[in-house]
Amino acid sequence: MKRRTFLKLSTVGGAGAALAGCGEQTNQLIRFIPDETLVPGVATWRPGICTLCPAGCGLQVRIMEGDAEVIRNGQAGVVKMGLAKKLEGNPQHPVNHGTLCARGQAGLQVTFNPDRVRHPLKRVGPRGSGKFAEISWDEALQELLTHLSPLASPGSAHSMAFLAGPLRGQRRVLIERFLSAFGAAQFVPFELFDDSVLRAANQLSFGRDQLPTFDLAESNFVMSFGADFLGTWNSPMAQSVAYGIMRRNRPGARGKFVQVESRMSQTGANADEWIPAHPGTEGQLALGIAHIILSEHHRSPEAAGAAGSRIEGWHNGLPEYSPEAVAWKTGVPPQTIMRLAREMAVQTPAVAIVGGAPLAQTNGLFTALAINALNALLGGVGKPGGLQFTPRPPLPGHGSSETNSKGLTGTSVRSLAQHILSGQARTVESLLLYEANPVFATPATWHVKEALESVPFIASLGHFIDETSVLADLILPDHSYLESWMDDVPESGTTAAVVSVAPPAMHPLHNTRAMPDVLLDVAHRLGGRASQALPWKSYEEMLQAALAPLAHSPSSITASSPDDFWTKVKDQGGWWSAKGSAAPERESAAHAVPALKNEEAQFDGPAPGYPFYFLPYASQQFFDGRHANLPWMQELPEVLSTGMWGTWVEINPQTAATLKIEQGDLLEVASRHGSVRAPALLSPGIAPDVVAMPVGQGHVEYGRYASGRGANPIKILAPDVERTTGSLAWAGTRVSVAKAGTGELILLSGGPTKWSQERVRR
């Protein structure tokens, strides 16, 4: 760099500091003052909270000083600031114990993503065109208020909706309080892999509206029905840590692990025994096992308590589920069913896990209840080595409604779309959008895009433009999670009550504002009910007030004063109690709900025209598609296929041979509702009547790394839902497969592929 340019840039940096006008001036100034705690070249570690999936792992953020190029008030400058350099697990955190998965580590590329929205935007082109113009925060907030104030007046004929990911902790409280100021406002949480079926089942079986925690470290037998619990499901880090202990940390005892699924997942690849049962029959298999345990008197039916009473015929020994009958339905040989039942009854503690595809069927609730009953029969519920529940922190207002399924199943995106398209009287006038992308992650037949297009005003509070937020009229960009005050209440993964809290790990890079602070500001400007419901000046203040009562609960923190308590919470990355299993709350009215009869999964598409079960699965790289804009994840080889930078269709080699399909051929996968194209990947780990595709690619509007790459299998799914809970039955579609040309499959060019299988003892 020329000396002249250098001087110019330094001056601009200084001028930017002086000129930074919008918002609170002091905050703006602080951004330009070098972090005094930082020594150049020496790393500092700050706590954080991972938001890349709902597990809620604790982070440790490595901060080092660096030069960031920023634009302030239209002027470019270079500022010295603390920058996040690496994300690692917080060793003290009770969920992940210092570990962090590949997706969590790639979270660095969320903050530094070149496609982040860097300043407030207003739509200038037609809706969905992606044409936006930069505006100031004052203009943006004014615009938002113009649309929201009429809705806040009593007796407003129009309503608003807040569509977001299933937020927890104080962000959820804040949004609910914010919405309480509006006449008819609804919170619409959306997540593709939302597990609400399992929460509903746990409520019925165990009185806990919550995802389970598995004490695998103490288990001697683990049977998982479709749950990718070491990869993408529930709390994968907590489960992986425990899995390692189960396998090798106990001298002389190595827990056995059996996986039931029709397509081998990363988790299934680690099983001692891999059992490809027909899709949708997992519940019957579980009851077949329970039948043997009961008929051979390993346990009495009463041992299962309320969970058993949910299944018709339980107390008569499940006569419908003889090994022969179950074998016919599931495709699992009767001898295997009997052997597994005996092993499970004897090798205690034994635990059954269910998650993923088995619950995304029309009979998902039945399957979950059947496996819950099996767990209860095995006697591991609330016991070491079994199924437990994370206790809720002793905070007022942290009841079940806040974290769990009530909200998820209450107002789904599907009913919101139906409501909007029906044109009823109280239409949705304004929609606020935050960290949810239902236009990408719902079947085309749900018509979410069409519905949102007809909403008069949409404002997005997220920090990326995706298929949903591109429809917004106004974008008020959020800080990244490393730049914001964060909090979370993990739903599962530990037997300690946890409230994670983390101050911003670094200053914001761009002209963004944290979503909670924007809402507090808007509430304040609205006045009336809104400002009464949200009296706090900042989110930090709200968090501190919310956590204050915890100072008196037993935990690892001993504090001399409220301020001391808050300082220690911030340093540790949250508050947590000692570990202890939360006993399930047995419901008193166990028989209030009629027991469920055997229920078969219904698939969309007749078998003659659509011969394959279609399995879209949560991707190791992209989860539900939200990480497709992270280049590290695009280039991470999916471990079973080694595929990168694309989508593929997994098909059994024998099926492929019959159809004259070769590896890399472009396939057209068609359901009754649409079709997608992707190259064929011949995989021996998939049943001959199943084809599978990873979810996550096929974005049309999600930045430079994700857009226009691969295909989105969700789009072609049938609109079917789980019969009782209304959750999307994303594994309930059948498809046909036809060769459509030559495709491109990008696989990891292998290392010592042939030789290394011949390993020699040292």
Place this chain on the structure above:
Amino acid sequence: MAHRWGMVIDLDRCTGCEACVAACHAENNIATVDAAQAANGRTMHWIHVERYWEGEFPNVRARFQPVLCQQCDAAPCEPVCPTYASYHNSDGLNAQVYNRCIGTFYCADACPYTARYFNWFNPVWDKPLNLQLNPDVSVRGVGVMEKCTFCIQRITAAEIQAKAENRDVKDGEVKPACVQSCPTAAMVFGDLEDPSSQVSRLAGSMRATTLLAEVGTFPKVIYLERESSHANE
């Protein structure tokens, strides 16, 4: 005091989650190429997870094996280098001096583990992705061969710290990024010279093997075999 750094990878614990792969990219400033170049086999995964299929449906198994530079005691990559870019350092590591490398490919050809990666291009980080770069690790330019260093920057930092405190590096004090991130504790790093270190004890396991032992490279990455199935079909 000289060390002999080594790693044990327990394949009975490894679940193929690839946390190590992401950790390595973040720690070592490894560039991503792009779809087109990935298709040409030009990705640079210093550590990657090999997957081996065994059997056919339904009696099929997949085995995972993380493969990284094996830091061989008799490393075939070292004697072939005409510029002494790849050499054996005093801690027994197969080190690579990027400034000496002229990209002859001899080392990559000699490596039986294909653990060496060539920079076909100058790496590009779309701004502000450049801010993620770890200042402790140099960025490699076009024409240079690179590979796993056992996170030598972390080893050096620990050695300097220990020296300042007038003590030896403690067992478990150095953790390369992959080891640190491993959720199942499948990877253990330490001094093979110290018989009481965890890595030495594990290396003496009945399950211990090395990759391609028959080629006589004497790797310092030791694999513990996965237990065979309990299934009695």
